[in-house]
Every structure is written in structure tokens, then in C-alpha cells.
Amino acid sequence: MVIHSKSGDQIHYATTDGDLVQEQEKPQTRSPFGLGGPGAVRYLIARFEDYDNYRHLALHRLSRVEILDDPVQGMRAFDLNSYLRNGNMNLPYGERISLELLFYDQAGATFTKPLSIRAKSWLSMTRGLLK
């Protein structure tokens, strides 16, 4: 499967100096290898045609996707678990720590017993991320 994505004129990318640059209208052929992301935004791990490096494309920025019949080149050599374990998507695939925090000015009030829904939610999230 190959994904063709054609960006519309609503899509802009900010450069490092803050200028906005509109993406080209030309459709780009991208080969998808996986899907992931540390937060609410999901990213497609993909290669651009004629490039060997992997890029992360925010799904909400793909304005139109066309699935082609062409097979993805290099898919067998790609190991998603290794890719994530190497920290490529900032997922918690590493060290577990015993975190000790001291809160001031009642900032940690929601984390005292009984645990609030918010605290439970956060603890659940941090513990549940790819154990």
C-alpha cells in the first residue's frame, strides 16, 4: 500500500523563524510503515518517495489520501517496536523511575488522598503507556 496525500491550500507549515510556508499542491507519494504518537495527535510513520529516512506525518494534516496498489518498499526491514524503543516517537519505552515531587501553594492538592479523578486519570495514563 502506498499513500498519496495531496495537501490543500489550508495547510501551512511554520518554519523555525515563524514564517508561514504553504505546502506545495503537488501530490506526494509516501509509504506508510506504522502509526503512533505520544499524545492525542496520531502520526503516520512514512517515507517520502526516493528518500530513505522516516518522517512523522500528523494525520490531521493529510487532506486527501489515495491508496495505491504499489507495495511498500522496505517494509520487511522495518521493526516498529525497535523504532519506538529507540526513542523515535518519544514513547515511554524505557526507564521506569520512582518520581518524588514536592508541591507548593496547593498545586498538588488534587493528588492527595483520596485520589481525585484527575490524579487517577494521570496515573492511569502514565502507568498505562506501553508498559
Next chain:
Amino acid sequence: MTVDVEHTEELKWWILGFGAKVAVLAPASLRDEIEAELDAAVLRYR
């Protein structure tokens, strides 16, 4: 508060979101990381 968590960038940014209202006591490595980030932030205002 002490919790057992995965050490991630997301955790770091969550802690930084509390600004001056929290201090990392342990582990020392994360404490150093947060301190370095806050030092760098202060430099933006000098």
C-alpha cells in the same frame, strides 16, 4: 507525592507545567533535567 512512572519527555513537560509550584526531589537525573530547562527559560528573560 511519590509515583512509579515511565520517564518520558511528556512527563518532563507535565512537571514544567506547574512552574514554580513543584520541585522534583527524585530522581536526581530528572531533577537536573528540569533545573537545566528552567535555567534556560530564565535566560530568555535576561
